[in-house]
Amino acid sequence: xxxxxxxxxxxxxxxxxxxxxxxxxxxxxxxxxxxxxxxxxxxxxxxxxxxxxxxxxxxxxxxxxxxxxxxxxxxxxxxxxxxxxxxxxxxxxxxxxxxxxxxxxxxxxxxxxxxxxxxxxxxxxxxxxxxxxxxxxxxxxxxxxxxxxxxxxxxxxxxxxxxxxxxxxxxxxxxxxxxxxxxxxxxxxxxxxxxxxxxxxxxxxxxxxxxxxxxxxxxxxxxxxxxxxxxxxxxxxxxxxxxxxxxxxxxxxxxxxxxxxxxxxx
Amino acid sequence: xxxxxxxxxxxxxxxxxxxxxxxxxxxxxxxxxxxxxxxxxxxxxxxxxxxxxxxxxxxxxxxxxxxxxxxxxxxxxxxxxxxxxxxxxxxxxxxxxxxxxxxxxxxxxxxxxxxxxxxxxxxxxxxxxxxxxxxxxxxxxxxxxxxxxxxxxxxxxxxxxxxxxxxxxxxxxxxxxxxxxxxxxxxxxxxxxxxxxxxxxxxxxxxxxxxxxxxxx
Numbered sequence: 001x002x003x004x005x006x007x008x009x010x011x012x013x014x015x016x017x018x019x020x021x022x023x024x025x026x027x028x029x030x031x032x033x034x035x036x037x038x039x040x041x042x043x044x045x046x047x048x049x050x051x052x053x054x055x056x057x058x059x060x061x062x063x064x065x066x067x068x069x070x071x072x073x074x075x076x077x078x079x080x081x082x083x084x085x086x087x088x089x090x091x092x093x094x095x096x097x098x099x100x101x102x103x104x105x106x107x108x109x110x111x112x113x114x115x116x117x118x119x120x121x122x123x124x125x126x127x128x129x130x131x132x133x134x135x136x137x138x139x140x141x142x143x144x145x146x147x148x149x150x151x152x153x154x155x156x157x158x159x160x161x162x163x164x165x166x167x168x169x170x171x172x173x174x175x176x177x178x179x180x181x182x183x184x185x186x187x188x189x190x191x192x193x194x195x196x197x198x199x200x201x202x203x204x205x206x207x208x209x210x211x212x213x214x215x216x217x218x219x220x221x222x223x224x225x226x227x228x229x230x231x232x233x234x235x236x237x238x239x240x241x242x243x244x245x246x247x248x249x250x251x252x253x254x255x256x257x258x259x260x261x262x263x264x265x266x
Numbered sequence: 267x268x269x270x271x272x273x274x275x276x277x278x279x280x281x282x283x284x285x286x287x288x289x290x291x292x293x294x295x296x297x298x299x300x301x302x303x304x305x306x307x308x309x310x311x312x313x314x315x316x317x318x319x320x321x322x323x324x325x326x327x328x329x330x331x332x333x334x335x336x337x338x339x340x341x342x343x344x345x346x347x348x349x350x351x352x353x354x355x356x357x358x359x360x361x362x363x364x365x366x367x368x369x370x371x372x373x374x375x376x377x378x379x380x381x382x383x384x385x386x387x388x389x390x391x392x393x394x395x396x397x398x399x400x401x402x403x404x405x406x407x408x409x410x411x412x413x414x415x416x417x418x419x420x421x422x423x424x425x426x427x428x429x430x431x432x433x434x435x436x437x438x439x440x441x442x443x444x445x446x447x448x449x450x451x452x453x454x455x456x457x458x459x460x461x462x463x464x465x466x467x468x469x470x471x472x473x474x475x476x477x478x479x480x481x482x483x
Contacts, residue, residue, distance in 0.1 A: 011384050012399040081286045086463045106282040131318035133394055133422045181394050212392045265398040265418045
């Protein structure tokens with residue numbers, strides 16, 4: 001085919017993924033765009049992020065009551081009918097049937113979190129049934145090593161309140177061996193702090209596994225996104241509040257990352 | 267009668283997204299999601315989607331008695347294979363310990379090797395190859411109409427196609443190695459990426475497919 005490998009193309013772009021919390025079919029946690037008619041409408045918010053150049057969109061279903069889970073299926077159907085970029089749905093995915101419904105509704109990937117911790121075989125079953133490409137295992141990790149000790153992180157559940165004793169790096173390796181096609185890694189120490197990703201954690205997991213890692217938790221400024229890729233070795237970066245509050249657009253985030261020398265879809 | 271596109275439904279694929287994207291690309295077209303050979307034969311053009319493991323995909327095609335009709339329409343009318351729907355067209359795949367496929371395009375489906383790197387980077391590349399990558403069109407084709415050279419499309423796959431006949435390759439993409447991202451052979455076109463997830467360029471490719479008469483460029 002003429003030229004040698006990689007002669008002019010530099011390959012796959014790093015991704016920016018806005019994450020929306022959805023409760024009973026409504027976007028919560030304050031999306032504050034100017035000139036948006038209904039900031040609670042997942043379709044409208046997703047469309048806006050699509051226009052800004054989001055590479056994917058993640059919905060986190062935080063609906064407390066399982067009676068209202070069906071609402072999320074309709075949200076996914078509506079968004080998938082109008083927004084033609086990849087969609088991931090996390091939250092409340094516990095059974096093979098939950099995955100099937102989300103994929104049939106138009107989701108491309110599902111995020112499995114707590115269910116993986118309590119039943120790792122579920123990840124294997126899900127990957128066997130639907131393929132690794134649609135199984136994202138979400139990992140919530142927290143540093144457990146003390147001052148002066150070698151860095152160590154463990155898996156926590158219930159919003160970072162409950163320790164499991166599982167080593168985060170070993171757990172990520174195990175989930176990939178079980179068929180996870182991607183890891184969504186959230187630092188519970190950094191989540192909500194706006195201080196940037198836990199870069200040593202991100203790098204430790206990214207370097208340990210063969211599949212893409214999405215860095216999450218702590219983004220407060222645009223330079224944090226670039227750090228996640230350059231220092232954390234993440235393939236993708238996920239953020240919520242900096243985009244929701246209109247502090248920055250996805251387009252601004254992409255230009256900043258491109259200016260830092262990162263391959264982006266502009 | 268409205269012009270019909272049949273999306274072959276064998277229970278393995280994001281059919282909702284494919285159907286919606288086709289409808290969005292050309293609202294005048296009627297999209298029929300179906301496993302009925304009669305409906306597939308009656309349609310003006312056909313899309314074969316597919317995700318997941320190739321053995322499961324081929325197994326379901328066989329179970330639903332679709333192999334005959336797929337082989338038939340793939341040589342007769344405008345036909346578009348997507349992702350595993352493309353890989354299934356080759357002779358065989360390395361996936362699942364070796365799987366014989368439909369054999370409509372001579373060649374193999376291979377797994378990305380481990381420790382894959384781009385020439386300009388020390389970092390090991392991730393598999394699955396997941397995300398937006400550039401597609402280099404190798405020759406003009408009606409399906410590339412209005413799509414810029416090196417446009418980025420959305421990929422998610424761990425296996426890639428290696429057609430035996432060089433002219434079957436319609437586009438290449440680099441992920442550590444240069445692989446065939448699209449196949450073109452007469453009335454048949456196939457893509458490794460997901461047009462239904464590739465925003466405007468993807469919708470444009472679907473629109474081009476809907477308007478294509480299936481002739482050789």
